[in-house]
Amino acid sequence: MIVVIDYNIGNVKSVCNAFRHIGCEVELSCEPQAVKDADGIVLPGVAAFGYAVSALGALAELIKEVALSGKPLLGICVGYQMLFDKSSEYGRHDGLGLICGNVVPIPPGRVIPHMGWNLVELPEDMDLFARLGSEKHFYFAHSFYAEVADSQARVAFADYGFDLPASVQKANIYGTQFHPEKSGKTGLKILENFAQICRQKNPT
Amino acid sequence: MLTKRIIPCLDVKDNRVVKGVNFLNLRDAGDPVELGARYSDTGADELVFLDITATIRSRKTIVELVERVAENVFIPFTVGGGIQTVEQIDELLRSGAEKVSVNTAAVGNPNLLTEASQRFGNQCVVLAIDARRSKERPGKWQVCVKAGSEPTDIDVIEWAAKGEELGAGEILLTSMDADGTKAGYDNELNKAVTDAVNIPVIASGGAGILEHLYDAIIDGGVDAVLMASITHFGNYTIRQMKEYLASRGIAVNL
Numbered sequence: 339m340i341v342v343i344d345y346n347i348g349n350v351k352s353v354c355n356a357f358r359h360i361g362c363e364v365e366l367s368c369e370p371q372a373v374k375d376a377d378g379i380v381l382p383g384v385a386a387f388g389y390a391v392s393a394l395g396a397l398a399e400l401i402k403e404v405a406l407s408g409k410p411l412l413g414i415c416v417g418y419q420m421l422f423d424k425s426s427e428y429g430r431h432d433g434l435g436l437i438c439g440n441v442v443p444i445p446p447g448r449v450i451p452h453m454g455w456n457l458v459e460l461p462e463d464m465d466l467f468a469r470l471g472s473e474k475h476f477y478f479a480h481s482f483y484a485e486v487a488d489s490q491a492r493v494a495f496a497d498y499g500f501d502l503p504a505s506v507q508k509a510n511i512y513g514t515q516f517h518p519e520k521s522g523k524t525g526l527k528i529l530e531n532f533a534q535i536c537r538q539k540n541p542t
Numbered sequence: 543m544l545t546k547r548i549i550p551c552l553d554v555k556d557n558r559v560v561k562g563v564n565f566l567n568l569r570d571a572g573d574p575v576e577l578g579a580r581y582s583d584t585g586a587d588e589l590v591f592l593d594i595t596a597t598i599r600s601r602k603t604i605v606e607l608v609e610r611v612a613e614n615v616f617i618p619f620t621v622g623g624g625i626q627t628v629e630q631i632d633e634l635l636r637s638g639a640e641k642v643s644v645n646t647a648a649v650g651n652p653n654l655l656t657e658a659s660q661r662f663g664n665q666c667v668v669l670a671i672d673a674r675r676s677k678e679r680p681g682k683w684q685v686c687v688k689a690g691s692e693p694t695d696i697d698v699i700e701w702a703a704k705g706e707e708l709g710a711g712e713i714l715l716t717s718m719d720a721d722g723t724k725a726g727y728d729n730e731l732n733k734a735v736t737d738a739v740n741i742p743v744i745a746s747g748g749a750g751i752l753e754h755l756y757d758a759i760i761d762g763g764v765d766a767v768l769m770a771s772i773t774h775f776g777n778y779t780i781r782q783m784k785e786y787l788a789s790r791g792i793a794v795n796l
Binding site for chain 1: 613635637
């Protein structure tokens with residue numbers, strides 16, 4: 339069972355819908371026991387960073403704990419940004435600190451928010467992109483991005499006039515700046531790959 | 543590279559798509575969910591659902607519609623029409639909409655844009671502007687509200703810039719002069735707005751042939767083109783639009 343963290347914020351349902359669509363058992367929950375028992379957890383998010391962090395509240399520590407214990411964790415959009423150390427969106431906010439780096443504004447000189455389908459180069463050694471080929475379009479909608487500063491993290495980039503980190507993987511911790519649940523069939527394959535990762539970690 | 547977006551717009555009344563829809567082999571051409579799913583499957587980049595009744599009674603209907611769309615459509619979609627409060631925006635986002643567009647309410651209460659963007663992030667706050675060429679001030683456009691029925695003294699370019707400053711993350715710009723003419727988008731308007739703001743702009747109103755899409759992107763400088771009748775009536779498929787744009791050197795997600 340994959341647990342999507344329910345922390346009173348937009349978009350959580352869309353992620354559940356997408357997992358159900360691919361035939362994957364998923365539960366929307368904020369119960370500590372459900373999080374501990376899950377095969378994998380998903381931290382979604384459509385919100386401003388500060389609002390999301392405060393909405394997460396005490397769940398933050400639990401998510402950190404289970405992620406560090408080796409359980410697969412997938413952060414999406416603001417849920418992905420929260421994996422990092424800090425953000426400067428509408429003030430200074432601490433993230434979960436699971437991946438080294440800070441969330442900063444997209445540099446000026448281009449249309450912001452970065453909104454729409456951007457081509458992403460898919461490194462062969464990133465599990466989320468298994469069987470997807472060398473590049474695919476995904477849907478982005480954000481004004482801030484994570485500057486990845488973690489030597490243990492693998493990073494996939496999108497070209498938005500600069501190398502924009504689009505996805506990271508650090509051991510069992512995964513994140514996508516784009517929305518796999520809103521990226522059509524290609525996005526659903528990312529979620530299938532995550533479900534596969536969870537199954538491998540938790541053989542029945 | 544970021545691609546230019548093709549966005550079909552579905553006008554919804556009493557849970558049905560109106561303006562008529564006549565393409566593909568739909569069992570029920572008026573069902574917004576089925577139509578949305580078909581567009582998603584045939585390559586649309588995004589969808590817009592506009593509640594054209596936008597009454598208190600229709601509010602509940604539109605939330606249920608959003609929930610059903612979200613269960614079946616795995617591309618982003620925007621919902622608009624009569625939205626007045628942050629709580630309504632919250633409800634629609636929670637129900638599965640990616641973005642919410644505000645129009646009349648933002649003119650009356652510009653602070654709505656700020657409140658919404660600080661809470662949900664500006665990427666989900668779309669400012670819809672209905673623009674009409676001003677008779678009194680040639681070369682200018684005036685903002686119209688209440689589904690375009692009520693002109694105001696507000697200048698479109700100034701309002702677009704102010705909207706960005708207040709927290710809008712995108713502008714859905716409808717030319718009321720071009721809408722329904724099929725004679726092309728108003729690219730003077732599009733250019734004036736895209737020059738004045740740094741957020742994405744969606745051109746709306748006037749699409750008739752494929753070249754109009756290209757012109758809006760090149761001459762109008764827009765990031766996305768919205769259309770209704772030319773795709774609902776089956777004149778062009780989404781794929782034809784994208785292949786045409788790609789053949790003219792525009793990056794699209796084919």
